Every structure is written in C-alpha cells, then in structure tokens.
Amino acid sequence: MHGAHKSRIRVIIASIVLVVLALSAAGRGRTIAWASGGEDRGETLFVEKCKACHTVGAGRTIGPDLKGVGARRGESWLVRFITAPDRMVAQGDPVAKQLVQEYGMVMPSLGVSEEEAKALLAYIAAQSSGSAPASAPTASPISSPTTAATASGDMARGRDLFSGKTRLKGGGPACMSCHNVSGVGIWGGGTVGKDLTKAYAAFGESGIVSLLKNAPFPMMKEIYSVKQLGDGEVADVTAFLKEASSTPATSSQGAALFFIISVVGALLVIGAFQLLWRGRLSGVRRPLVKGGSR
C-alpha cells in the first residue's frame, strides 16, 4: 500500500520533469532558428524585437526614432540600455529616466545579449547612413504600419475578440485573460498585463497596431509570435481600444466595489461559520467557575 503510493508519486514527478524538459528543448530550438535564420542578423533581430515600437527614420511611434541614435548616445551606453533597460532605470541613469518620462513607459527587457545588441546597432547605423544593402528594403520592415487596415475595424467585433466571446483565428488566448479594459465583463479582465483602458491614448493607432502585430513584451511575444493575429482582428481590437480610451475610466470605482464585495463576502462567510458551529465548545471549566454554584 505504502510502496504503491510512493511509486505513483515517483511517476508523477518523472512525467512533470519530462514535460518541462520537452518544453525547454522546443524553446531552445526556436531561438536557434531565429539566430541563424536571416542573412543579415541585425535585420532579423530588428524585425523580431524592435520594429513594433521603433523606426529608423520614419518618425516616432511608441518609442523614439532610432535614426542616428549611435551618434546621439555612444555605443557602450546603448549596449547596456538594450540588454537591460529596466536595470538602468533602477540604477537611476539620468538619460534612461528622462526617456521613461518622455515615453510613459520603460522599454521592456527583451533578453538581448551584448553581441546581439552590437549587431542591432550596426544594422541601425547602416540604415541611418542610407547605405543599406539592396536586399533589405528600407521602407517595408521599418515603416509604420498602414492605417488603412484599421480604418475598417469593427468596434463590436473587437470587443468580442478582446473578451474571448469570439475566438482568435490564430488560436491565441483572448486579451482579457491578462488585460483589463474598464467596462469589460462583470469581474473585469486579468491583472497579469497592464490595464489597457488608456493604451490607445498612450500609443496611438499606429503604436497599437504594431504592438498587436509584433508584440515585443516577453510573454505576449512567446504566445502571439506563434499564434499570430490576423489583420482584420488587429483592426477590430484596435477599434475597440480606441473606443475604450474615449470612455471615462471607471477602474478606480471598480476597485472600490471589488474591495467592498470582498469585505462583505468575507463577513458573510465568517457569519455563516459562526452560525453553523454556534454550538461548539469553547471551554467548559472556566464558564462553570464563572457561573458559580447552583
């Protein structure tokens, strides 16, 4: 009996270990594919990691235009910033802090190695000087995404996609699993990701579209680089976020309501337990002595 129980636990542990190993191996395989995939490593990396927020010479989107950035900042600073932006902000680097203030967010840490950062910088420098190789079209990877697709976005469909009422074609999870937008669902959305109520106001149409098409955030990237959103879906969700950002925020009110519901709920549960176990003994001798002789 005891031995059988132990061996069952062992089988469970072994299968967990196997699953974890398989997943990590798959993940590693993919990175290698990325690294050796393109002819020009810098370009591939830029498309993978930077394009969603940055352009080279096409103007500011979510992040700054990187044209001539090498001249502005100096290589060592840039390498440090690209590899670990959050750490630099935490360390109080004045330039990094100023960027945060200007763009309203910290650049996410994308797990770029020092060597990769150098490749990226070389690519950006090449693009900036205009001596790009003919094979790499200057416009297509860096240009801001077209707004024509989003113009036709359907707000109602976007809401359904966000809340998961309609499934994403690529099979990715609905936005609501991790994000909240005020007024969605009874209990609101998830709290793993940022509240997106004001995302449209912060990033603008082109920012949102590029984020949805090519998310740079580690978790979103893991998921949506495989299960990509279609153009129509991007347009619909963008339209929904645009609508959402124009409605007044109720999230603080929602939090207060949530708090009140929790307190009242907890009190009700405690009250129910008190009622259910009202006959329980809490000491016999003390009340007896206190009650005195009969």
Added chain:
Amino acid sequence: MDVRAQLSMVFHLDKCIGCHTCSIACKNLWTSREGAEYMWWNNVETKPGTGYPTLWEDQGKYKGGWEVKGKALRPKIGRRPGLLTNIFFNPFLPTMDDYYEPWTYKYEHLYTAPAADDQPTARPVSKVSGRFLDLEAGPNWDDDLGGSSVYARNDINLDELSAAEREALFRLERMVFFYIPRICNHCLNPGCVGVCPSGAIYKRAEDGIVLVSQEKCRGWRFCVSGCPYKKPYYNWKTGKSEKCILCYPRVETGQAPACFHSCVGRIRYMGILLYDADRIQEVAKVPEADLVNAQRDIILDPCDAAVVAGARRNGIVDAWISAAQKAPVYKFVKKWGIALPLHSEFRTLPMLFYVPPLLPVLASTENGCYDLGKSDFFGTIDNVRAPLKYMARLFSGGNVEIVKQALRKLWAVRAYKQARSAGNLTEGRAQAIMGEARCAPEEAEEIFRLTALPRFEDRFVLPPYHREEVIALTTETLMQKGQTGFGYTRLPKRGP
C-alpha cells in the same frame, strides 16, 4: 449465540480510600512522557464533583456515547456526513483547561536566585509552553470536595434532586462524598471505535481490550469526543491518541494491571466474562431504565453446557473457560447482582462494574450531640446519606430499584456479620434484613469473604495467554527476547 470472552473489572467503592496510588502507578508506568503529562489513564474522582475533564458526564456538551434515533443506534456526535464536515475542526472537544495545564515548579531558582531580602520561591511553570502559570485547576482540584464550592454543586447527577435535597447534601452535618476510580471501560459497544475516521481503534478479539493503533491513528481526535467517559487522550507531541491499554503486556504474562496490583484498599477485581456478541446491538438500544438488566442478560453463565459448547466453537480454549468459571467478576455482576456499570445510559455497555458505596446512615444532632442509635443503628436503605436518586443516575441509568437492591444486599451482609461476629444485632433482626434483600446466609458469607478476605489469586483470575507458545511457533525465542519491550515499531513523524 456468538460467545466471546472479555477481560472485565469490578471496583468495590466501599473499599476505596481515595489514595490515588493506582493513578500514580499508571502514570509512572505509561504516561510520564512528553505530550502525555496531562493524561491520567487511571484517575480517581470525588463524587459529588465534576470530575476530569470538567463535567465529562455532560454529553449535552461533549456529545459522547450513543443515542437511539428512531430505531437506529447512532453516535451522539453524528453520523458520517456530519462527522466529515467537522473533521478539520471538531467542535465538541474538551480544551486543555478542561483537563488542566500540566505544570512543574522552577526549582533551580531556589539555588540560583541572587541574594535578596526575601526567600526565593519556586514558581509553577507550564510543562507545555514553559511559561509561568497561575494555577487555576488541576486533575484533582475538587478532591475531597475541595477546590471551591463550585465543582461539587455543579455535578450533573444532582439534577434530579430537589433544591432542598441538594442543599441538605452540602450541610456540614450531612456532608457526604465518595470516590470513583476510573479507567477505560473496554466497552462492548465502544463509542471511540464507532467514530474513529481512520479505523485506528479496535477491540482485541481474544480478550476485548480496546486499543489505538499508533500507526493508523491520524490524530483526528474523534475518539476523544466519541468516548463518553473521556478516556482516550490526544498526545500533542506524537499527534496521536492514546488510552488505557489495560496493561496488556502485564496481563499477557499473568500479572494484574499496575493500577490493580498496586491498589491499597484492594478494591479491584479482574476476570473473564463470557458474553453473547450477537445481542450487543439489540441490548444497546433498550430504554435507559432497562439497560443494566439487559447488559446483565448478555453476560453468559460460564458453567452452562450450551455456553461452554458455544465458547469452544468460537475457539475459546478450555483454560479460558475455566478461568471464566472462577472469575470473581461474574459473581459480583451476575450471581449477586451488586456490581453495576457506570452511566449505562451512554449505551456503550461498559465492562467495568462498580459495587456502589454503602455510606453511613444519616445521623441526627440533639443538644449538640450526634445521635446514632436513636431508633435503629442501621436504619433503612432509604436513609443513606447519598440520595438513592443520585446513585441511580450514576450506576443504573436512573433506575432506583436496581441500586436499591444492590445496596440492600450489601446491607444484608453487614447485618449478617454484625449479628454473627460483633453481636450488635439480634439474629432475628439480621434475618429480617437478609430476607428483605433475598440474601441467603451462604451467599452473605461468600460475599463477605470475597470482599473482606480475598487473596491475590481470588481477586485476579487471569487466563493463561500462552503467548510464548505462539511466539515459539513463529519466531526464534532469543530474538523475540531481544525485541520486546515498550516502544515504537515505527517512530511517529513528530518524534516519540
């Protein structure tokens, strides 16, 4: 008829002097361990009193024992669904304060205290938390009606007395108390076994001793609730429950249990009773007032040929049958009918029986002098100091007639000896008393001999267990010798 053997006990309360030697013998042998300090597998209580743990007899509070609901017998604490919903928080447990917080004294302070104007004292410290303690209660706080005026007056067995009767009981001239030594009753229908969620408690097939398996016990503590006598205890160190084991290692080697062996008043008797296991269910369900007689009914006459044949059929060996035939317990319980179970209304069919105490008659005071012999020195049974209604609540499920008959017989034995040996009573008067009690002179003589002059082997008629033969069949005897003793075959996770 399903004949089984049960190692049963009789305590003769008239002989108990309340010295607690039994409790100490047991404590030294079994419960002088960490986690077991507060346990008294054997304890002695003063009656009237609230006992240990406080008010253990009040099943309105503790929900121990069985009750008849409709036609079914069920544990008072509830059926399985109710039990399971309470499994992580049993609401009917006594607290540590209801037992008492075990303590010792900080003796080293007497040696290590710095020089000062006052003598150093050894303050009491808790043996559980190690903190200083203000002593409020102990396991015998109300011993000899001491402690406070509260305890004895709250004895729930006094409930049926009128206020005047109760008041009279506590007047100095009429003050009365007696002792009840208590161990596990090793019941035929044990409440602790009935409610154990782990199935860790069992009744040994060969002699009916109720034991807790220390390997199966998961410490749910439902046995503590389920036992109306509060005799299983939770060990906070090992996280398991423990109870009186009737000193089975001693019994198996032919020695009486420690509390029996050490008894100064020689009040304890032990022997084998044969009973009909088929009828336990039916007997446990009869109305309260009939419980004692019903229980006597399933105890079988070991000399009856049919019973002997039934016993043999069930594998009870001849040595055990002849031990049952010689058992003093059978005489007290069945033949003479003077030993009664404690609180039979709990419906567990306890197999420890008490000979109720025949306390002194009421005295009257006249001109500041006690008058003992105004009418008749022995008066009548109705005049005993402890009211019959009170005794009936304790020993016969409220049936006054049963207690009265037992006391009448004890009375008759006294009258018989007073007339014969002391000459205080005329032969005629003694005959009248004996006639009323339906007690023949031979029977009176026999009761007298087993009460006043019993030898060791008359008090304890233990059957031969022949463990050594069984062991020799399966194990190398020298190996066995090196492996026996008290301890754990597998240590509890939390440590012994």
